[in-house]
Amino acid sequence: MDRHALISIKDLKVTFKKGRKVVDAIDGFSLDVMDGEFVCVLGPSGCGKTTLLRVLSNLQEATSGKVDVIQRLDGDKPVFTQVFQDFALFPWRTVRKNIEFPLETRGIPFDQREKMSSQLIDLVNLSGFEDAHPKELSGGMKQRVAIARALATEASVLLMDEPFGSLDAQTRNLMQKELLDIWQKMKKTIIFITHSVDEAVFLSDRIVVMTSRPGAVKKIFEVDLPRPRERTSKEFIEIRGAVLAELQAEFDKAQAVEHTRDKERSKR
Amino acid sequence: MVQAGDNDILDRIKDSKLVGRLILGIAGAVAFILFWEYGMDPIAVSISGNHFPTFSESLNALMQSFTYREGWNPNYMGEHLGFSLVRVLMGFGLAAFVAIPLALLMGWMRNLESLLFPMNEIARPIPPLAWIPVAVILLSGEMKVVFICFLGAYFPILINTLQGVKSIDPLLFDAARTLGASRKDIFFKVVVPASSSHMMTGLKVGLGVAWMTIVAAEMIGATNGVGWYIYVSAVQLGNYAQALGGMILIGFVGYAIFMLMGMTEGRFLKWIGMR
Numbered sequence: 001m002d003r004h005a006l007i008s009i010k011d012l013k014v015t016f017k018k019g020r021k022v023v024d025a026i027d028g029f030s031l032d033v034m035d036g037e038f039v040c041v042l043g044p045s046g047c048g049k050t051t052l053l054r055v056l057s058n059l060q061e062a063t064s065g066k067v068d069v070i071q072r073l074d075g076d077k078p079v080f081t082q083v084f085q086d087f088a089l090f091p092w093r094t095v096r097k098n099i100e101f102p103l104e105t106r107g108i109p110f111d112q113r114e115k116m117s118s119q120l121i122d123l124v125n126l127s128g129f130e131d132a133h134p135k136e137l138s139g140g141m142k143q144r145v146a147i148a149r150a151l152a153t154e155a156s157v158l159l160m161d162e163p164f165g166s167l168d169a170q171t172r173n174l175m176q177k178e179l180l181d182i183w184q185k186m187k188k189t190i191i192f193i194t195h196s197v198d199e200a201v202f203l204s205d206r207i208v209v210m211t212s213r214p215g216a217v218k219k220i221f222e223v224d225l226p227r228p229r230e231r232t233s234k235e236f237i238e239i240r241g242a243v244l245a246e247l248q249a250e251f252d253k254a255q256a257v258e259h260t261r262d263k264e265r266s267k268r
Numbered sequence: 269m270v271q272a273g274d275n276d277i278l279d280r281i282k283d284s285k286l287v288g289r290l291i292l293g294i295a296g297a298v299a300f301i302l303f304w305e306y307g308m309d310p311i312a313v314s315i316s317g318n319h320f321p322t323f324s325e326s327l328n329a330l331m332q333s334f335t336y337r338e339g340w341n342p343n344y345m346g347e348h349l350g351f352s353l354v355r356v357l358m359g360f361g362l363a364a365f366v367a368i369p370l371a372l373l374m375g376w377m378r379n380l381e382s383l384l385f386p387m388n389e390i391a392r393p394i395p396p397l398a399w400i401p402v403a404v405i406l407l408s409g410e411m412k413v414v415f416i417c418f419l420g421a422y423f424p425i426l427i428n429t430l431q432g433v434k435s436i437d438p439l440l441f442d443a444a445r446t447l448g449a450s451r452k453d454i455f456f457k458v459v460v461p462a463s464s465s466h467m468m469t470g471l472k473v474g475l476g477v478a479w480m481t482i483v484a485a486e487m488i489g490a491t492n493g494v495g496w497y498i499y500v501s502a503v504q505l506g507n508y509a510q511a512l513g514g515m516i517l518i519g520f521v522g523y524a525i526f527m528l529m530g531m532t533e534g535r536f537l538k539w540i541g542m543r
Contacts (some may be wrong), residue, residue, distance in 0.1 A: 057446045081446050088443035092461045092541035101457065102447040133541060153448055 005070050006035040006156065006189055007056075007079070012065035013214075014051050025051045027214035033157070035071065038183060038190045040200035042247055043210030043218075044254040049193045052215065053159045056191070057082040076106075081155035085162040087142040089134040095145050096121065096130040102153040120148040123182060140171040147179070151186060160192045164199070176202055180227060197247060201240045202229055209246050212254035219246050321509035330513030333497070342492055349521065352482050352493040355410070359417025359485075360478045364471060367425035371470075375433025376459055392423045397484040404488060412489030420481035421474035428473065432466025433459055464540045468533040475529055479522045494518060 012029040015022055026048040033039055043049050054060035056067060057080045069079050081102075089098050096117050103113040121127055124144040134142055143163055150158055163179075164172045176199060183190055194200050200207045207221040221243055225235055304323040312320035321329075333345035342348060374381040396419040403412040440462060444454050486495030498514035501507045537543040 059442050059445060078448055081448075082443075084439060084443060086439060088437075088439045090440065090443075090458070090461075092464070094541065097541075101444070101449075104457070105448045105450065105453045149447065153446075159446075 004035055005032040006037075008032045008068040008070055009056075010066050010068065012052070012055065012067070013063045014048065014055060014060065015063045024214035026055075026216070028216045029065070029210075031208060031217055033189060033191060034205075035156075036187055036189055037206065038180075038192065038204045039206050039208060040192045040194055040204035041208045041210060042194060042197065042200050042243065043215060044212045044247070044251045045195075046254070047210045047212050047250075048215030049210060050161055053082060053161050053191070053193060056080050056157075057159050078153055078155040080157045080159055081150045081153040082159040082161065083143070083146050083150045083163045085165045087134070087139075087146045089142055089145055089149075091134050094131045094133055095126055095137070098134070098145050099148045099152050101149060106153075116152065117148075120151055123151070123185070124148045125178070138171070139167050140175055143167065143175060144178070147182065151182070151188075157189045157191060160190060162193050162195065165195065172199070177228070179203070197240055197243050198231065201236060201243065202231065207243055209243065209250065212250050212257065218250060221246075321512050325509040326512035326516060328513075329507070329510040330516055333510070333513065345494075345497070345517070348492055348494050348497050349517070351490070352486065352495060353521075355413045355485065355490075355493065356417045356475070356478045356482060359414045359419075359481075360421040360475050362414065363418045363421035363425055363474060363478070367422050367470075367474075368429055368467060371426045371429035372433060372455070372459060372463065375430050375463070376455060381430075388423070388426060392427070395484075396420045396481040400484070400488050407489075409489060413485045413493075416481050416485035416488070417478040421478035424473040424477055425467075425470040428470025429463060429467045432463030432470075435466070436462045461540050461542070465537060465542050468536060472526065472529040472533060476522060476526055479518070479525055482518065494521075 009029060009031045012026055013024070014026040015024050017023075029048075029052065031039075041049050041052065051060060055062050059082075090101065093101065096114075099117045099120050100113045103116055108116070118130075121130055124147055126141065126144055126148070129137065129141065134145065137145065146163070147158075164175050167175060179190075180203065182188075192200075192203060201223055204223055207223060209218045209221070210216065211218045221239060223239055225233075225239070229236055301323050306322075308320040309322060312318050330345075333348075336343050342351075370384070374384055396416050399416060399419055403415045407415055436459065440458055441454060444458050449457065482493065482495035483498055484495070486493040487499045490496045494514055494517060498511045498518070501514060502511035534543065
């Protein structure tokens with residue numbers, strides 16, 4: 001498939017001030033993401049994965065570096081939208097009204113809104129729950145609403161911050177399959193943060209392993225397996241092992257840093 | 269014979285704790301009334317030597333006030349009640365009109381909150397009664413009365429609504445922004461509905477407090493109303509049974525207002541989608 005880069009992240013740096021201390025969350029992060037690509041980002045806790053997404057979705061300003069959007073097909077539609085781990089649904093809105101939120105902010109007229117939201121409800125298999133409120137839904141259903149709502153923005157890139165992190169294992173596997181279906185149908189680009197190597201290998205075209213803080217790209221794995229992927233296949237297990245080893249090394253390093261920091265602290 | 273369907277309903281009533289609570293509530297009220305009727309007068313006599321109007325005397329005075337009475341203007345208690353309710357509702361409406369937008373904006377804009385919050389916090393503990401000089405100097409006639417009621421309602425509405433805005437999950441703002449919401453969208457589509465529940469609590473408490481200020485309010489600027497009736501009965505006529513009768517009325521009307529507001533709240537929140 002002939003693919004071209006859609007976004008190019010160059011030498012990104014994000015620092016936070018904690019009182020007098022300055023903490024680098026991300027430093028020297030560069031990555032090109034292809035149009036229509038499914039990229040998973042893995043890394044030890046606190047490596048700046050979430051910060052990366054917040055910069056992309058414009059919730060957080062970068063200290064330096066830049067994010068270039070190389071190609072924008074639709075001028076009036078946003079480039080990025082985000083799906084959060086804790087769903088972030090509006091509790092006072094029904095499923096349909098949640099999904100219509102971005103349609104309202106885009107100024108789409110009422111009758112079209114209803115048509116579009118109906119299609120999205122079908123897409124995420126929530127027919128029959130249009131008028132339910134979020135509190136009446138299970139975790140998996142809530143995340144489906146959140147995904148449909150993000151799709152309603154018609155953004156090119158879906159940023160997903162551990163979207164299935166709070167779901168039980170079975171629901172999680174089901175949601176992974178459904179997400180792949182949606183991704184293929186809607187031809188979106190997805191940047192997906194996860195803690196699960198298994199999830200990353202199951203889903204992505206490429207896996208980006210980040211260094212411990214300050215976060216940068218440590219290694220990129222191409223996952224060149226046909227979909228649907230078999231978790232028990234030899235190739236799957238091989239890639240899984242390689243990614244896990246890489247991640248473990250980085251995790252150990254982060255632990256070691258923590259350890260020396262604790263030691264220094266106890267000396268004082 | 270009792271039919272099966274009736275039995276079901278009876279069983280459900282028996283099972284529910286509602287009946288038990290209702291019985292206890294009635295028992296408490298009866299005990300209170302008995303104590304008032306037979307206990308209060310001897311106690312008052314032994315302490316201060318004064319006669320304390322019994323419950324039946326007070327209730328009797330209240331009942332009489334609802335029939336035509338010579339020399340009173342208006343002649344019926346119902347009219348006094350009408351005047352008072354209109355004043356309280358006007359003060360309450362004005363307070364809601366000012367406090368809700370102000371609190372929403374204060375919660376929304378940190379600088380505005382910093383500017384106004386300390387001033388509001390200092391003014392808040394000052395009882396509405398203490399504002400009488402301000403009302404007398406600044407306003408005339410009915411507006412004096414409405415102003416005092418306004419003060420009673422203003423602070424509960426302001427504080428609760430502000431609390432509502434401040435307790436909105438910041439994640440909802442992040443989500444709204446990533447979904448393309450402008451600042452205006454976030455205000456009307458997130459801040460307003462998300463704080464509606466606290467807002468309703470503020471309105472409920474505010475109306476209750478406005479009703480509580482009715483005696484203080486009508487003391488200064490009115491020649492009628494339930495508050496004025498109590499004030500005149502107690503202070504000018506020394507008819508304490510009549511004053512206590514007025515107090516009973518204020519209590520019951522206040523309770524009715526609270527119940528009505530509770531129902532309105534339920535409906536409103538259901539309409540918003542919060543329930």
